[in-house]
Amino acid sequence: MASKFGIFLLAFYMITAASAAGSIYQNIDLTWGDGRGKILNNGQLLTLSLDKSSGSGFQSKNQYLFGKVDMDLKLVPGNSAGTVTTYYLSSQGATHDEIDLEFLGNVTGQPYTLHTNIFSQGKGGREQQFRLWFDPTTDFHTYSILWNPQSIIISVDGTPVREFKNMQTAGVPYPNNQPMRAYSSLWDAEDWATQGGRVKTDWSKAPFTATYRNYNANACVWTNGQSSCHGSTPVASWMNQQLDATSQKRMQWVQKNYMIYNYCTDFQRFPQGLPVECKA
Numbered sequence: 001m002a003s004k005f006g007i008f009l010l011a012f013y014m015i016t017a018a019s020a021a022g023s024i025y026q027n028i029d030l031t032w033g034d035g036r037g038k039i040l041n042n043g044q045l046l047t048l049s050l051d052k053s054s055g056s057g058f059q060s061k062n063q064y065l066f067g068k069v070d071m072d073l074k075l076v077p078g079n080s081a082g083t084v085t086t087y088y089l090s091s092q093g094a095t096h097d098e099i100d101l102e103f104l105g106n107v108t109g110q111p112y113t114l115h116t117n118i119f120s121q122g123k124g125g126r127e128q129q130f131r132l133w134f135d136p137t138t139d140f141h142t143y144s145i146l147w148n149p150q151s152i153i154i155s156v157d158g159t160p161v162r163e164f165k166n167m168q169t170a171g172v173p174y175p176n177n178q179p180m181r182a183y184s185s186l187w188d189a190e191d192w193a194t195q196g197g198r199v200k201t202d203w204s205k206a207p208f209t210a211t212y213r214n215y216n217a218n219a220c221v222w223t224n225g226q227s228s229c230h231g232s233t234p235v236a237s238w239m240n241q242q243l244d245a246t247s248q249k250r251m252q253w254v255q256k257n258y259m260i261y262n263y264c265t266d267f268q269r270f271p272q273g274l275p276v277e278c279k280a
């Protein structure tokens with residue numbers, strides 16, 4: 001009896017270990033940075049680092065056409081001024097689509113900026129920026145991009161901060177026919193990133209390191225012009241997910257208290273009138 005139970009436990013342990021340990025190796029390729037990106041702890045942790053000569057980056061092995069991509073990030077601690085940690089989905093080419101999160105570092109004790117943008121058919125200019133309601137450098141927090149045919153929703157620890165609805169019927173191009181990969185990078189943008197470039201990177205603190213775990217793509221994988229979701233029933237729940245009343249309220253709370261820039265209220269920038277999607 002005891003040994004049977006032991007074997008059962010061992011099998012259970014092996015199954016859980018396999019799914020957890022394989023995840024980053026299975027999903028992600030380190031793409032640049034010449035050893036500055038590292039996959040650690042048997043594939044459970046990834047770090048990107050930046051020094052004076054280079055940053056580093058990774059991308060998902062798969063391309064997706066719709067999905068929900070979650071990842072836990074712990075950002076560069078201490079004096080991170082000038083550093084930019086990006087996390088985005090993007091397709092290729094001049095008329096590419098892109099869903100963008102960029103974390104702009106700051107001097108010790110001053111807040112990061114979460115900069116977001118959405119490109120459709122090569123056109124961006126849809127910036128919204130936020131403060132976070134926690135210190136993103138002391139712990140992991142989950143940053144999610146939900147992308148389905150109805151809307152794009154960016155969430156932080158499950159709280160939606162931004163929604164971009166499909167308004168194709170009003171003439172706003174919507175990303176829905178170009179497969180995208182997930183990307184992340186850590187690089188230096190001291191010329192503009194921190195307080196408009198007035199604060200430079202303190203290279204004596206290098207290398208700067210951001211840490212990642214729990215990459216999770218619930219997504220339709222796109223291979224050779226075919227979606228893995230094609231013909232699948234039932235359709236995954238995220239595919240039809242919309243903001244319910246509670247989520248709407250939480251998003252409003254974030255936007256009221258933590259949004260520091262919104263292109264949709266930047267009348268100076270759009271003297272001829274705000275973009276169509278802002279008028280909804």
Ligand SMILES: *[C@@H]1O[C@H](CO)[C@@H](O)[C@H](O)[C@H]1NC(C)=O
Binds near residue numbers: 107113196
């Ligand atoms: C850095 O901190 C300053 C002062 O609190 C703030 O004005 C600025 O927006 C912060 N973020 C960046 C990216 O500079």
